[in-house]
Amino acid sequence: MENIQVKRDGTLVTLEIHVPKEDILRTEAEVLRALAQELRIPGFRPGKAPKDLLLRRYGEDAFWADVREHLIQDWLERAIKDLDLHPLTSPQVKTVEFVKGEKFSFHAEFEVLPEFTVPDELNISISEPSPAEVREEEVEEVLAELRREAATLVPKDGPAEEGDIVHIRRGEQVWEGVASSDRPIGRQLLGARAGTSIILQDEEGHAEEFEIAGVYQLMLPSLEEAARHYGKTTWEELREEVRRELLARAEAKRRDELRRQALDALAEALQIPVPPRFLAETVEEEMKKFPKKPEVRAEVEKAVARRLRREILIHRLSEQKGLAPDPEEVRRLAAEEGENEEIVHNRLLFERTADWVLEHIRRGE
Numbered sequence: 001m002e003n004i005q006v007k008r009d010g011t012l013v014t015l016e017i018h019v020p021k022e023d024i025l026r027t028e029a030e031v032l033r034a035l036a037q038e039l040r041i042p043g044f045r046p047g048k049a050p051k052d053l054l055l056r057r058y059g060e061d062a063f064w065a066d067v068r069e070h071l072i073q074d075w076l077e078r079a080i081k082d083l084d085l086h087p088l089t090s091p092q093v094k095t096v097e098f099v100k101g102e103k104f105s106f107h108a109e110f111e112v113l114p115e116f117t118v119p120d121e122l123n124i125s126i127s128e129p130s131p132a133e134v135r136e137e138e139v140e141e142v143l144a145e146l147r148r149e150a151a152t153l154v155p156k157d158g159p160a161e162e163g164d165i166v167h168i169r170r171g172e173q174v175w176e177g178v179a180s181s182d183r184p185i186g187r188q189l190l191g192a193r194a195g196t197s198i199i200l201q202d203e204e205g206h207a208e209e210f211e212i213a214g215v216y217q218l219m220l221p222s223l224e225e226a227a228r229h230y231g232k233t234t235w236e237e238l239r240e241e242v243r244r245e246l247l248a249r250a251e252a253k254r255r256d257e258l259r260r261q262a263l264d265a266l267a268e269a270l271q272i273p274v275p276p277r278f279l280a281e282t283v284e285e286e287m288k289k290f291p292k293k294p295e296v297r298a299e300v301e302k303a304v305a306r307r308l309r310r311e312i313l314i315h316r317l318s319e320q321k322g323l324a325p326d327p328e329e330v331r332r333l334a335a336e337e338g339e340n341e342e343i344v345h346n347r348l349l350f351e352r353t354a355d356w357v358l359e360h361i362r363r364g365e
Contacts, residue, residue: 004079011111011275013085016096017075019104027070028101031063064100076108086112088278111275118317122361124269126261132250134243142242150229153216159191160215166192168200168210175210259354260310266357267309274308282308317353325349 005016032051035058055063072093080087087110096105153165160166160179166189168175180186188200192212201207220226223235232238283301318324325348333348334341 004075004083006083011088011114011273011278013087013110013112015076015079015108017079017106017108019071019075021102023075024067024071024101024104027074028067031066031070035063064098068095068098068104071104072106072108079108088112088275089281111278113312113315114273114275116270116272116316118266118270118313118320120360122266122269122357124265124361126258126265126361129254129257129261132247132254134246134250138246139239139243142246143239146230146238146242147220147223147226148218150221150226152219152221154219155194156215156217157194158215159193160189162190163218164189165216165218167213167216168198169213170208170210174213258358259351262357262361263310263313263354264306265361267313270313272309272312274305274312279305279308314349314353317356318349321353321356323349323352323356325352 003018003020007014007016076091076093079085089111091108091110094107096107098104156164162179162181164179166177166179168177168189177189178186179189179192181190184203185200188198192198192215194212194215196212197209198212199207199209221229227233227235227238230238232241279301283297283304286300286304287297325345330341330345330348333339334344337344
C-alpha cells in the first residue's frame with residue numbers, strides 16, 4: 001500500500017498515512033453536504049446554502065477539523081483491516097502535514113500482541129499441586145447449611161432470639177436476616193418484633209429504618225427428614241454425596257491451579273513481553289475498578305502482568321495449534337449451563353491450551 005508505511009518496534013506499531021488529494025476532496029464534499037442538511041440558513045432551502053455562508057455559520061476551523069477527523073477514521077480503519085492488525089491500545093494520532101484540499105498525512109501509534117512461536121517440545125517443568133482433599137469440617141458445614149435450607153419457618157409473636165429468622169422490609173423489597181450475636185446486623189435484630197420498625201446501622205455508620213415484616217423460629221428437620229428432602233434414603237447417603245461433590249470441586253480447583261502453573265511456566269520460559277502501554281492502561285482500570293491504595297500499585301501491576309502474559313500465550317497458542325473452541329459447541333454448552341457464551345468460550349480456551357501444555361512438558365517433583 002503505497003500511501004501507508006508501517007514501522008514495528010517490538011509490540012509498538014507506527015503507521016504513517018498519506019491521504020491522496022482525491023480522498024481529501026471527496027471527504028470535504030461529504031462533510032459539506034452533511035453540514036448543509038444540518039444547518040438552516042435564512043433564505044435558502046435545506047442543502048442549497050452557499051459554502052461560504054455555511055462555513056461562516058459553522059466555523060471554518062471546525063469544518064476542517066471535521067474533515068481531518070473523518071479522514072483519520074476512514075484511513076486508519078482501512079489500514080488496520082488491510083494489514084490485519086489488531087490494536088490492543090487506542091491509536092495515538094498526530095498530524096504530520098495538512099494543506100486544505102491538497103495534502104494530509106498523519107502518524108498513528110498503537111500496541112499489538114507480541115509475535116512468538118510455541119514449539120512442540122517444551123523444555124520446562126512444573127510441580128504438581130497437593131492432592132485434592134476434603135476436610136470433615138467442610139462436609140459438616142455443607143450438611144448444616146442443607147439442613148437449614150430444608151427447615152420450615154414458624155411465625156413468632158415474641159421478640160427475635162438467637163438463631164431466629166427476621167424479615168425486614170423497606171418499600172416493596174424484603175430482606176431476610178438472622179438474629180445472631182456473632183454478626184453486627186444480627187445483634188441489632190435480637191429483640192425485634194413483627195410489625196415494629198427498626199433502625200439498622202452498618203459497619204461504616206450508615207443507618208436505615210426498616211419495618212419488621214415477620215419474626216420466625218427455624219424448625220430444623222431431623223437428619224433423616226433432611227435426607228429425604230434431598231431425595232436420599234439416609235443421612236449417611238447424603239453425607240457421602242456431599243463429600244463426593246466437595247472432592248470433585250477440590251479436584252477441579254487443583255486441576256485449574258495446575259493449568260495456570262503450566263501456562264505461567266511456559267510464558268516465563270518464552271519470555272513473552274507485555275506491551276507497556278497496554279499494561280499501564282489495564283493496571284489503571286484495575287486500580288479504579290477495585291479502589292486500592294497507591295502503595296499496592298506495584299503488587300497490582302505484577303499480578304496484572306502475569307495475567308496478561310498468560311492471556312497472550314493462550315491467544316497465540318490457540319492460533320498456532322488449532323485449539324480454538326467450535327462456535328457451535330460454545331453455543332450448546334452455554335445453553336446447557338445457562339451461561340454467557342463469552343465466558344464458556346474463554347473457559348474452554350483456557351482448559352484446552354493449558355492441557356496442551358501439560359501434555360508437552362516435564363513435571364518435576
